[in-house]
Amino acid sequence: MAKKTGKQATAPRWRRRKDERGPEILAAAIDVFAARGFAAARLDEVAARAGVTKGTLYLYFENKEALFKAIVHEQLLPRLAEADERARGYTGPATVLLLEVIKTIADAVIGTRLGLIPKLVIADAGNFPELARFYVDEVIARGMGVFSRILERGVAQGEFRKIDLAVAAPVCIGPLLLLAIWKNVLEPHAKRKIDKDQYIAAYTDIVLRGLLAPGVEMPWKA
Amino acid sequence: MAKKTGKQATAPRWRRRKDERGPEILAAAIDVFAARGFAAARLDEVAARAGVTKGTLYLYFENKEALFKAIVHEQLLPRLAEADERARGYTGPATVLLLEVIKTIADAVIGTRLGLIPKLVIADAGNFPELARFYVDEVIARGMGVFSRILERGVAQGEFRKIDLAVAAPVCIGPLLLLAIWKNVLEPHAKRKIDKDQYIAAYTDIVLRGLLAPGVEMPWKA
Amino acid sequence: MAKKTGKQATAPRWRRRKDERGPEILAAAIDVFAARGFAAARLDEVAARAGVTKGTLYLYFENKEALFKAIVHEQLLPRLAEADERARGYTGPATVLLLEVIKTIADAVIGTRLGLIPKLVIADAGNFPELARFYVDEVIARGMGVFSRILERGVAQGEFRKIDLAVAAPVCIGPLLLLAIWKNVLEPHAKRKIDKDQYIAAYTDIVLRGLLAPGVEMPWKA
Amino acid sequence: MAKKTGKQATAPRWRRRKDERGPEILAAAIDVFAARGFAAARLDEVAARAGVTKGTLYLYFENKEALFKAIVHEQLLPRLAEADERARGYTGPATVLLLEVIKTIADAVIGTRLGLIPKLVIADAGNFPELARFYVDEVIARGMGVFSRILERGVAQGEFRKIDLAVAAPVCIGPLLLLAIWKNVLEPHAKRKIDKDQYIAAYTDIVLRGLLAPGVEMPWKA
DNA sequence: CATGAATGAGTGTTCATTCAT
DNA sequence: TATGAATGAACACTCATTCAT
Numbered sequence: 031m032a033k034k035t036g037k038q039a040t041a042p043r044w045r046r047r048k049d050e051r052g053p054e055i056l057a058a059a060i061d062v063f064a065a066r067g068f069a070a071a072r073l074d075e076v077a078a079r080a081g082v083t084k085g086t087l088y089l090y091f092e093n094k095e096a097l098f099k100a101i102v103h104e105q106l107l108p109r110l111a112e113a114d115e116r117a118r119g120y121t122g123p124a125t126v127l128l129l130e131v132i133k134t135i136a137d138a139v140i141g142t143r144l145g146l147i148p149k150l151v152i153a154d155a156g157n158f159p160e161l162a163r164f165y166v167d168e169v170i171a172r173g174m175g176v177f178s179r180i181l182e183r184g185v186a187q188g189e190f191r192k193i194d195l196a197v198a199a200p201v202c203i204g205p206l207l208l209l210a211i212w213k214n215v216l217e218p219h220a221k222r223k224i225d226k227d228q229y230i231a232a233y234t235d236i237v238l239r240g241l242l243a244p245g246v247e248m249p250w251k252a
Numbered sequence: 253m254a255k256k257t258g259k260q261a262t263a264p265r266w267r268r269r270k271d272e273r274g275p276e277i278l279a280a281a282i283d284v285f286a287a288r289g290f291a292a293a294r295l296d297e298v299a300a301r302a303g304v305t306k307g308t309l310y311l312y313f314e315n316k317e318a319l320f321k322a323i324v325h326e327q328l329l330p331r332l333a334e335a336d337e338r339a340r341g342y343t344g345p346a347t348v349l350l351l352e353v354i355k356t357i358a359d360a361v362i363g364t365r366l367g368l369i370p371k372l373v374i375a376d377a378g379n380f381p382e383l384a385r386f387y388v389d390e391v392i393a394r395g396m397g398v399f400s401r402i403l404e405r406g407v408a409q410g411e412f413r414k415i416d417l418a419v420a421a422p423v424c425i426g427p428l429l430l431l432a433i434w435k436n437v438l439e440p441h442a443k444r445k446i447d448k449d450q451y452i453a454a455y456t457d458i459v460l461r462g463l464l465a466p467g468v469e470m471p472w473k474a
Numbered sequence: 475m476a477k478k479t480g481k482q483a484t485a486p487r488w489r490r491r492k493d494e495r496g497p498e499i500l501a502a503a504i505d506v507f508a509a510r511g512f513a514a515a516r517l518d519e520v521a522a523r524a525g526v527t528k529g530t531l532y533l534y535f536e537n538k539e540a541l542f543k544a545i546v547h548e549q550l551l552p553r554l555a556e557a558d559e560r561a562r563g564y565t566g567p568a569t570v571l572l573l574e575v576i577k578t579i580a581d582a583v584i585g586t587r588l589g590l591i592p593k594l595v596i597a598d599a600g601n602f603p604e605l606a607r608f609y610v611d612e613v614i615a616r617g618m619g620v621f622s623r624i625l626e627r628g629v630a631q632g633e634f635r636k637i638d639l640a641v642a643a644p645v646c647i648g649p650l651l652l653l654a655i656w657k658n659v660l661e662p663h664a665k666r667k668i669d670k671d672q673y674i675a676a677y678t679d680i681v682l683r684g685l686l687a688p689g690v691e692m693p694w695k696a
Numbered sequence: 697m698a699k700k701t702g703k704q705a706t707a708p709r710w711r712r713r714k715d716e717r718g719p720e721i722l723a724a725a726i727d728v729f730a731a732r733g734f735a736a737a738r739l740d741e742v743a744a745r746a747g748v749t750k751g752t753l754y755l756y757f758e759n760k761e762a763l764f765k766a767i768v769h770e771q772l773l774p775r776l777a778e779a780d781e782r783a784r785g786y787t788g789p790a791t792v793l794l795l796e797v798i799k800t801i802a803d804a805v806i807g808t809r810l811g812l813i814p815k816l817v818i819a820d821a822g823n824f825p826e827l828a829r830f831y832v833d834e835v836i837a838r839g840m841g842v843f844s845r846i847l848e849r850g851v852a853q854g855e856f857r858k859i860d861l862a863v864a865a866p867v868c869i870g871p872l873l874l875l876a877i878w879k880n881v882l883e884p885h886a887k888r889k890i891d892k893d894q895y896i897a898a899y900t901d902i903v904l905r906g907l908l909a910p911g912v913e914m915p916w917k918a
Numbered sequence: 919c920a921t922g923a924a925t926g927a928g929t930g931t932t933c934a935t936t937c938a939t
Numbered sequence: 940t941a942t943g944a945a946t947g948a949a950c951a952c953t954c955a956t957t958c959a960t
Binding site for chain 4 (some may be wrong): 511
Binding site for chain 2 (some may be wrong): 046065066067069070079080115120149151152153154155156159162163166170172193194196197198201202203204205207208209211212215216218220221222224225228229231232233235236237238239240241
């Protein structure tokens with residue numbers, strides 16, 4: 031008992047509120063899941079990183095899978111919903127909105143550990159089908175919807191050409207996915223770095239120009 | 253690691269030692285790794301699928317990691333090299349070459365089990381850094397190079413606008429990555445399907461149009 | 475065990491320390507122990523059923539084992555003592571007394587949760603030897619004594635044949651044990667049901683007739 | 697690796713046949729299950745007692761439950777079937793057959809570790825319903841059948857009184873159950889011992905006499 | 919070469935017990 | 940006195956790896 035060394039012997043076993051533990055565990059779990067993938071993530075490590083013992087995890091989450099779902103539900107979905115909200119309320123030109131959404135997502139994807147979630151799902155979809163289904167239904171569908179609606183409005187307003195709306199959204203999202211994976215997964219192992227702003231500039235330059243109807247100006251030149 | 257004694261230290265660890273069973277094992281391993289990911293792949297299953305026993309695997313590959321590297325080395329890299337070769341030898345318009353390369357990759361990515369390798373690396377990069385480094389250096393660098401050279405030539409020949417060549421390649425590859433992941437990983441769990449040809453059409457339509465210099469025609473209209 | 479310091483070493487470990495919550499906890503514990511067995515009984519469930527928290531249990535009982543002993547001491551032994559008392563005070567024919575005792579026990583064994591205690595001891599005797607010894611000494615010996623004395627008197631009064639008194643008591647108790655176990659443990663999982671009254675009738679018919687001395691009438695025919 | 701101390705370093709890891717391991721594991725499992733009950737039995741202990749490691753168990757049995765079922769199927773049921781066979785083929789007086797069956801069972805129940813199986817089922821029926829159902833259907837039903845048929849024939853042949861055949865079998869079995877439990881579970885913890893032959897003598901004396909039709913002699917007097 | 923029996927370290931999950939509040 | 944958050948040891952089961960045959 032009390033084998034943890036390097037801590038003051040007087041440290042109380044718990045003084046923190048139940049309300050604080052949950053988020054702390056969640057934060058630790060994001061790190062570990064992101065770094066290791068769902069299957070390889072060890073709850074021991076999550077616990078250690080959260081400063082608790084393994085048993086404590088089960089006071090807050092029913093099991094490993096519930097822990098993962100909680101990450102998506104409490105961290106990822108709210109941001110998505112927020113982005114969706116803003117997009118739906120927006121009344122200006124679709125081009126400007128698209129730019130803004132892309133930049134917002136790019137920041138979220140790179141600046142926060144949440145950018146690792148897509149990788150996580152990709153990694154473990156094969157072995158945890160329910161998890162994959164959950165992610166596809168909850169996250170992908172929503173995210174695709176945001177882009178679809180913007181593109182749709184752009185076409186309706188004459189800003190965009192009459193593109194194939196059924197597949198244009200994923201095409202536009204592709205470079206974002208690559209950015210997320212590169213920045214979060216591969217770049218740490220690579221010699222070459224990619225500058226985010228430079229990448230976003232090229233990305234929006236190419237894609238927007240590919241979408242615009244003839245005669246419509248690029249938004250930043252307006 | 254590398255506990256086997258009495259072997260030349262210079263022998264690369266990923267190389268198989270025999271010629272007969274090796275390819276069969278490799279083929280089986282691709283299937284299993286692709287379906288399950290690196291960590292979750294069970295050597296039992298690889299052995300069963302290859303029609304040998306688990307013990308036999310170790311006659312051909314030092315361990316699980318060596319088996320994976322062999323896949324990349326013997327299956328993925330040759331195709332990449334081949335594509336690179338063709339691109340370098342091509343002398344026509346960059347637009348046409350770009351279109352062809354994209355279609356070739358799209359077919360490979362969807363039709364063959366190799367399309368799952370990127371997912372696999374993405375999934376396990378965190379747990380096997382050496383594997384990630386190996387993949388980034390050997391595969392990504394080469395693949396990016398193919399695109400870069402095409403774009404570069406397109407700009408030089410006046411077909412493409414003066415885009416930022418440092419980041420344009422990954423931007424163009426993004427939708428391909430998304431296609432690979434969607435088709436191989438997520439679509440089985442989704443209600444909505446994406447039609448490959450439709451997707452490729454929209455993808456090339458948007459991206460090519462975004463790249464073309466003013467006044468240049470889209471290649472399929474020529 | 476017995477890590478609590480500062481307590482009289484002479485205080486029996488099974489005794490509860492307070493008077494208010496104790497009985498409620500005990501009642502809850504009987505239910506849970508009976509339903510799950512000693513090892514599988516979760517103190518969480520006992521606490522919940524008693525309307526207290528797990529921590530509170532430890533204010534009243536040193537540990538799980540002490541809780542179990544308390545059940546036997548405070549619930550089972552008093553009833554046994556009572557039955558013994560009655561048997562000792564009885565002056566009529568042994569046949570009638572035997573019948574009455576059997577019926578009383580049968581009712582207790584089936585109608586109340588205490589009928590599950592024998593099963594419980596049987597189940598966990600191997601893992602908790604002290605518990606078994608305690609049960610054999612305190613419960614079995616007393617129960618056997620009740621039967622022994624009745625049989626003894628029946629023989630002395632000429633009602634019963636000169637049976638082997640050393641082993642006749644357990645023989646007579648056997649069908650009761652089977653009834654207790656069948657009704658409490660196995661019947662819920664069986665297709666076939668046993669009617670208690672029918673069983674008791676056959677049991678007393680066979681056993682009593684097997685005991686009676688030649689020429690003595692069965693009591694209910696008198 | 698090879699941390700097992702106290703073994704000859706030259707001891708081969710396995711020289712025994714697969715055919716021998718199964719029974720050895722089964723024998724070990726009977727001991728452990730019998731001593732501890734199903735839930736409390738640790739597979740570590742089974743493995744140790746069988747002289748293998750835990751992992752090896754899973755080469756022979758799918759899981760703990762399968763291990764238990766195998767005991768019943770391969771050890772208990774064959775003996776029951778054999779007894780049933782003999783009983784069905786028997787043509788002499790029911791009294792003699794009943795005596796013989798009782799003695800056979802008594803010997804099996806006491807002399808072998810199988811006598812502990814009933815206790816085991818009793819103990820864990822509540823927590824492992826499927827296990828209980830399996831036992832009730834496979835074992836109890838068969839065992840009860842043997843007794844029922846004998847009694848039935850005894851009544852038909854005029855040897856026994858017209859007893860209630862629906863419940864007479866369990867009544868007759870009761871003392872056997874008690875014997876099994878006493879000898880295997882409780883006697884090790886008791887001061888008083890029960891002599892098996894003495895017990896059987898009293899048991900058959902009382903029960904048979906209780907069954908016999910008026911005027912029929914006890915078999916051992918014939 | 920090939921086999922397949924055996925290993926044993928590793929991980930998710932449970933639960934009796936403790937103890938700061 | 941009571942709480943309930945936290946602990947940590949325990950255990951079933953998996954699977955990469957080894958090695959006698």
